[in-house]
Amino acid sequence: MSLSLGQAIWIAVKPIIKIYLIMGTGYLLGRYNIFSVDGTRAVSDLVLMVLMPLLSFNKIVSNIDIGDIKNVGIICLSSMLLFGAGLLSALVVRKILPVPREWRNGMLAGNMFPNIGDLPIAYLQTLAKSSVFTPDEGNKGVANSIIYLTVMMVCVFNLGGFRLIESDFKYRDEENDLHETKNEVTSHSKSTSTASPRQLVEEDIEDEEMVADLGASVADLPSLPAEPSPSTVISSNGHSPDKMVPIPLTNANRSRRDSHATYSSSHHRSNSLVSTVRSIDLRRTRAGMNELVREYSHVDRFGRRRTLSEDSVASDSTGIPFAPIALANQTSTLTRILTTDATISSKDIKESGRKLPKRLSKFPFANHIVFFFMNCLRPCSMAVIVSLIIAFVPWLKALFVRTPTTVDMHQAPDNQPVLSFVIDFAEYVGAASVPFAILILGATLSRLKLSGLYPGFWKTAVTLVFLKLIVMPIIGVLWCWALTKTGWVSWEDDRMVLFVTVINWSLPTMTATIYFTASYTPIDATETIQLDCIAFFLLLQYPLLMFTLPTLVTYVLKSNMHL
Template identity: 50%
Template sequence: MSLTLGQAVWASIKPIIKIYLIIGCGFGLARLDILTIEATKSISNIVLTLLLPCLSFNKIVGNIEVQDIKDVGIVCLSAVLVFGTGVFFAFVIRSFMPVPKRWRGGILAGGMFPNISDLPIAYLQTLDEGLVFTVEQGNKGVAIVIIFLAMFSLTLFNLGGFRLIESDFKYHDQESALVDENYEMTDKRNVSSHGSSSVEPKTGADEYTTHENGSNDRNTLPSLTPQDSGGSQQSEVSIDSNQPKPLHHEGSVTNRSSRRRSNVSSMHTQELPEYPSQDMANLIRQYSNVDQFGRRSTGNQSSQSVTRQASIVERIKYSGLTRMLTSDAAVGAQDVQESGRALPSWLYRLSPTPYIVFFIKNCLRPCSLAVIAGLIVAFIPWVKALFVTTSNTPDIKGAPDAQPALSFIMDFTSYVGAASVPFGLLLLGGTLGRLKIKKLHPGFWKSAAILVALRLCLMPVFGVLWCNRLVKAGWANWDDDAMLLFVICIDWALPSMTAQIYFTASYTPTDAVDTVQLDCISFYLMIQYPVMAITLPVLVTYFLKVQMKV
């Protein structure tokens, strides 16, 4: 089917409209504090551990055949070129343009890693409505994108690409530590509380009486730590606890109780407006994994004591491996160093051991396992026949409904995986909605603008040239591999990954005053998405009319 120029332009713009509408919804939800930072982190973990693995397994098994091994190799090579070109441009900008010294690794990561999952999948799922591609071609394109995503994950996690971001952070030693009086008072209070642990706890009546007299009793001290301020009734401690308490008249107690219930009720009804809007400081507090010395924050200390006498499920829940594999930004250099410590000492002392063990650990990520399992099933025809029926699979006796015996797994992964892309785009919008910039390094805006121009304007040209080279070399052709070449081309035109925001926040101490790394990545990301709304449709229109000649 031949498309007019107007049809080609509309076909390239329509997916952008859908994508930006969903991103706009996430932006608005974040601004209204409906999509909170806590909710963002939870949904992100759900996408990483369940939704995206289901989508990956379903699309690979259903659309990759044994004869597509060559295409998988081409995708892997193309991914290396995309990452390599991006990091080269970033290195050139870092060398000759003003870039903060504390973001020299972050700019390399920003140039190297594109947002290679949700955006191209959403784009393809709009183009497969029949005007440009069929549904089968669209599903094949999604499977190709997932192979790109597997290469992205391999480079970012297994091969340690995250360390580019982490290398920008120089933490304090004991001599240069930032002293906070709150920390000192907290430590003193903790010591005193341990020393007075033999004091009997108050009864409910005593606690209530203390609360009622708290406003007029000079011997009542408020909590010294912000953490304890959340429970004001429990945090007030009477020093003169041995003094007799005056008895209250029954009627006055009843009146006070009713007033308390009224106050509590009004507090709940007015609770939401009282909280300030969440900003980058909240993001750092939620994602930060380190203190000012670079030591990993253990979070809730009780979780470590629970694991010593807990069930297997609780041990798995609180294990470092679970933390590392089920979150998108909870990994650091310390995880590399600690990998393999359970091995014999002579083996652990070998320099490659931690890196090999760390590489294997990251292969256990749910999405990585789904891709590996999907490729194994897809490349063994008689195993694939248990899941789907194609022209290349052998005839195997199916279930009573004449479907393959394991088709219910495909139904499950298809149904669950369909939510991955909408949630991903909502989270993208929520991330963009929280970006705020305190101050920029002098002249950095020029460096960021030039790097964005190179990434979103020049790299797509390289993508077209690379596709032409693949065709001339005989590795692909426009008749049979149109979708493969199309996906390769648009992956050269994607903006940087937004996950770098969360990586940067995870390496930022919660008490950090100067957040130059977050300021730089925020500005760098903010200027990319308006530009992509123009450059990507232009590239797609050109590719459809000139290269594919549709």
């Protein structure tokens, strides 16, 4: 078939319109906090643990066979070249342009790993409904994209690519912090001891006014059950009431005691309404970068993994306690690896080999090897591994689907393969993966805000975006041309693997860099330089992508595919 230039442009632009409509919906839901941060996190985990593995299983088993082993190898080779080109270009830019010291390695990760998962799949699924590709070709392109995604996940998780982002964070030293705290306490004690009686009285009056205001605000809340008696409270703190010695109360002491009791009662009443008040307030306020840190951060100011006891007393800027879902430090390393994507750290690599016998743990890189295989158990990685094994073994594949390459086997009563219901289940549920992923992308972009930029960093970011979205696609086209010249593939027989390869060279930074950066940011951080840099870098890319990707696809359709 032959396409006019106008037809080719429309075919290339139409998928972008659909993607940005979904992304815009997610942006609005996130902007007005209808799609909250914890909701985004929950749906993201659902996509990674259930939806994407099922989509992978369905597309790979149904559309990949033993004849595609060569293409799988080409995908792995192209992925390594893609990541290497991104790394090299970022190193050059870092050498000649200003980059904040706190984002020198995060910049490398941001330029290395593109958003291979949802964007190319959504693009291909739309093209499969046009006259350019058949539905079978579209499904095969989706399967190729999933294999690309798996290779990237191996580089990010199994091989420790996340450590590039983590290495930018320099946490405070505990001993120095303790020394500073002691000095602050000493200076405060001195100032209190030298204060005049008049100043102390004024402070008491201010405290009483603050408590009165707090009591008035709490009085507006619904009534609650009576608080436990003072004796019960004392007993719960580990002190026996019988051993308490009564102390005569002066007027000042009585005033302080009454103020403390009023504050304590008000504090307990307000805490008991956390679930109600928080659910209302979060819907009224717009979420931002602080909410991302609060949800994903799993370290304190010293870089230690935060404990549940610390989170029980933590609170946000409104004074409402919180306990982020991201804190899974009470569970095993394997459990956290399997159930989340952004809370792993270098400490997990060190802890991976703890249960190895002493003889094995002495081998070089023993921890890294164990960590590598533990990450292979991630649902998406495991789904791809199992799917490829089934796809490459004809008699196994025949249990699920019937294709010209499968062997003849006994069929079910409906004349379908015996396990075809598994494919039906995976196809039905996995179809929700891409729309949800793009909604999450839009909601995440809505929360990116800039508190400040490093002087001259805008030049670095603009240069990186130019290289990533304009120069890299040109290199991708040249790489596909080189593959065809070697005779490994051709546009006539292998056009889907070539088309997917070209698209992947033109994609923006993966969204997970935001989650990784937030997870390594201390919950009480006053400066978020790393988040500001990656946010600015991402926000520059998506407006430009609306023009660069359709332009590239139009060129490929007319020049390489001769349509």
